[in-house]
Amino acid sequence: MPKDSGIGASSKRREDVRFLTGAGNYTDDINIHGQAYVYFLRSDIAHGRINSIDTADAEAMPGVVRVFTGADFEGVGGMPCGWQVTDRHGQPMQEPPHPILAQGKVRHVGDPIAAVVADSLEQARDAAEAIAFDIEELPAVVDMREAAKGGATKVHDDLTSNICYDWVLGETDDAKVDEVFQNAAHVTTLELTNNRLVANPMEPRVCVAEYSRGTDEYTLYTTSQNPHVIRLLMCAFVLGLPEHKVRVVAPDVGGGFGTKIFHYAEEAFCTFAAKACNRPVKWTASRSEAFMSDAQGRDHVTKIELALDSDNNFVGLRTDTLANMGAYLSTFSSSVPTWLHGTLMAGNYKTPVIQVNVKAIFTNTVPVDAYRGAGRPEATFQLERVIDKAARELGVDPIKLRRQNFITEFPYDTPVALTYDTGDYNGTMDKLEAAADIAGFPARRAESEARGKLRGLGVNCYIEACGIAPSNIVGMLGARAGLYDAATVRVNATGTISVMVGAHSHGQGHETAFPQVVAEMIGIDESMVEIVHGDTSKIPFGMGTYGSRSLAVCGSAMVRATEKIINKAKKIAAHLLEASEADIELKDGQFTVAGTDKSVAWGDVTLTAYVPHNFPLEDIEPGLEETAFYDPANFTFPAGAYACEVEVDPETGKVTIERFTAADDFGNIVNPMIVDGQVHGGIGQGIGQALLENCVYDENGQLLSASYMDYAMPRADDVPFYTVDHSSQTPCTHNPLGVKGCGEAGAIGSPPAVVNAVIDALQSGGKTVDHIDMPVSPSRVWAAMNG
């Protein structure tokens, strides 16, 4: 019987009511009396030297409050990078400055040259057109392979080259790796591109900032996944403001997918300008602006080689990747191709020797950073494509080849720095085979063929590492932040509860799922528990929501704080019941004394905590409020197996997704409805990457896909209904809820399934195609079939 409340129940989302009635409060819905508007003049060339900027005419335009250029930010910090990667020679990565407004050069289309603050947006825009500037166009470096060459034009003149770092993980001795490959019975090699994507949350970024001269306090409302991180970075590294004078609020946020993690120049600018202009200021990105200023995702070029012995056991894996950083290092850009990608190259398999090499490259393009999955989709795509290719070369069943090489014993130390705590890859594959009706595929293929279509089945596995941790280890790896989270549980006198959490919900349903946990622990109704998030003035410190960490990390903090509450409440109950604390039990909101019929209700205990007339004041303080910080012992490792069936029209090359099945092991699950929704959304984005989406620059660095006319977002008729099964559950061994995280799985697991299916379809039609780069568009498929 499915539960109807508490942990494991598909409780309906309480946040939906405001979103469904137009009562949400998104940043652009916030207007402050007297606000001025910001318009950024952005570079329309990819690379140029700024010889002069003259703002005099613009300043004189009607309604203009002030015009800012890079010169106004001399002496102010630049946008920081939150992760210092150490290269293969032990040297720190090259870390160029990233000013709030361009200084000296513009380095990508969209780089802000100047900002106008005016009474209205129209006036700000008109004035921006009156700014006179002399920017000398320089050759742009766009292609990573060209940019990596010695003698290439440099994006940053002060760096030695365009290579940010050259990093190795796993077996560092090249000779040992060579030996494995020389002795292998079979080697499969694949060169592939992981296409650049634009995250495209439907809500564009917005900032509203105000400054109070009376109190010297700043408030920044911003579209962020992690308001405390923004406050810390902006105060400590950019503007040099005292943290306690700055409040950052991320109200309802219309999707993030990673791209709203980062601290953006516009946030620092608006905060700075609110004081400089002594006016509240507001900036709302247009969608076109989002395409050239939101950090983009993926963009790797990889050569991967898999070595197998004569029994088809994986014996070695070697990868060589170029990862595009764009023109500047966005907040977590450097960690994505390294510690979030290289570490995942073992996948679900017991390959003994792995070497991962990544070179991160600067180019004259928009900065690249984490996008849903962040590094893990890139790792999964390479690995699961090369395994598929190996199976085809060897003439073995791709599922059988995977099963044969699965890790089956846990904990398992991979050769690439991780320890998987638990998993059941065969069990999850069994679920997939059943849910996807793999056995029925030949009949479905025959049916498609009878209609003149080619049908393919693609299967793959994935593993991901979520809830990145622990802080002391990630610190050694270069993180400039801790990766714990925090929660405060505030019990009111009447027994209702506010939980202030560091996680931020921008679609994930925390307002519904988190109370399910607290309510279950205490045995009260979910409606008595409310979640407060997204405001640095209301919540304890928190690292926010990304990397599928909210429940595994912040949820664990919430459990710890609730445990403290229960412990204290038991002391109060023991006092009221004149019993020993050890004999007090809490069930269904009643404290009872074991072996007796004495009891006191939750509400009586909470009232006593705040009206402590009969209270053990000598032992404990009045009140009932507790905070916990939780620093996980390890990552969590959700894993799964996905299957995609496509039809390919041999006449046009058009691919349609006929069936898509996901079997995931997320450990324990709090709200199955929400988990399914997270997987659906991830699959939608993964199908988008595989079939449709591509962020393209021409050789001059012009962004060709800068609107929804040119960047193909998945629409309702591009995708089918999905089948999602998460009944394979091996609980995480090191967090109190046994949860693993589900936010990114769909986006990680789905692209290789789609491409594997297309290749299967084409090969079934007698084509010798063994790879097509994403997006697998009709023209690419047609060219591959006819090339």
Added chain:
Amino acid sequence: MAQVSMTVNGKSVSGDVEGRTLLSSFLRDHLSLTGTHVGCDTGQCGACVVHVNGESVKSCNMLAVEADGAEVGTIEGQANPDGSLNVIQQAFQEHHGLQCGFCTPGMVMSAAALLKENPKPTEAEIREYLEGNICRCTGYHNIVKAIMAASGQDVGAIAAE
């Protein structure tokens, strides 16, 4: 500046707007009806869909002056008169047809327009009708399911919870 008057969610409203003011800005900035969202600048995303004289319209694609005299319906006017969620809104909640909620007002308004012209649409008809509404969160599965459920169809057989 031009004077515009219209009926929005059954109430007469008027305001002074510039010729270039979009209906979406009139609703959001002049009337503070911020449930209508703006997700793009090329008329592609559908976050801004409202009803004008009963037809679904992208309010970012229409000037406020063009709606002079019209009956306009927005997400704020969709609930039942007693304030409870209407059938479509209920179905979206019941079937988890929304996550971040940003596309949601446009989705609900488009769904209402669809069901008015086609009370029992097939899955394919729903997907085709939603061509102009982008959702980045849900992968569309639960949106399509919610609309089928709102039209009284049995969605119990559709894969996954």
